[in-house]
Amino acid sequence: MRAHAQSPWITATPGTLCHAMTVRACQAAGFTPRVRHQVDEFATVLALVAAGQGVAVVPQLGVTGPADPAVRLTRLLMERRTNLAFRSGAGAHPAVAAFGTALRVAVPPDLVGSRAEA
Template structure:
């Protein structure tokens, strides 16, 4: 390992500079990549859960937060299951 970076734009810049390869989530690619960077879609799946106190599922803040998260996911990344 030559570099350790937590910011995806910097990761992609390092890849463009020939400093390695990286696995970057689709949501981490905020714009068109540098022409020197080739993006290959991996067939992977990630599930994200919302944690809240037991019995609070009907609370308006929990419902609003969960709805906002679901609305922020691009349609091509949205799963077909209900297990949010």
Template sequence: GADDARLTRVPLYAEPFDAVLPAAHHLAASDRVPLAELAKDTWIGPFPGNPCHDVVVLACEHAGFQPRVEHSSDDFRAVVALASAGAGVALVPRSALRGMDLSDAVVRPVDGVAPTRRVFAAVRCGAEEHPLIRPVLEALGEAAE
């Protein structure tokens, strides 16, 4: 976990989650989507145990509601396909949307403070300067940029 003293966390990047709505959704024309206005919608999201599931649930709770997740997949392509088909709304990390077919979905930033995922590499404490590990961490950092 995050508090494991045996591990050093090396931050790679942070990114916001965007709202993915069916094209016919009443908020599709909005510039930004207030999460609280999705409280009555059916939700599509990752399975419990996936860290992205926790981000989505926490963001909704901060907006004052518990999301009614009726469709679950850890594959963001499936999540977007379900939203495109009108099965519900979702929050998806921005980088996961790159290169996806979004022709029947609308992607909008979340109004206010966007839910965010932070991605990091974890290495054994003291190993971050090891001659075999340092280049890997540097390459991960460059790829993340």
């Protein structure tokens, strides 16, 4: 990250978790990002990176296919967790159970944490 302290950055819009994660990661590396673009759609972020418009932090789930050859993907030592929240006792409801199953099927196994609960 520190190697890109002087680079223009592409972040999500302020108020989003993706924006906060990018700013915090940059600050932890000792700088504040110089934001050139604010975009909330990962394919567009990657297209801007490929066009040389800046660097960005994109979650692994945001990379849905082969990366453009102009984009270099580097895994960072940070992560975030996404949880499925539902009202107590509703875990067995067919809609909640179906949604949880769909999420588990959609997420690649190497990204599933150890706390997969029904």
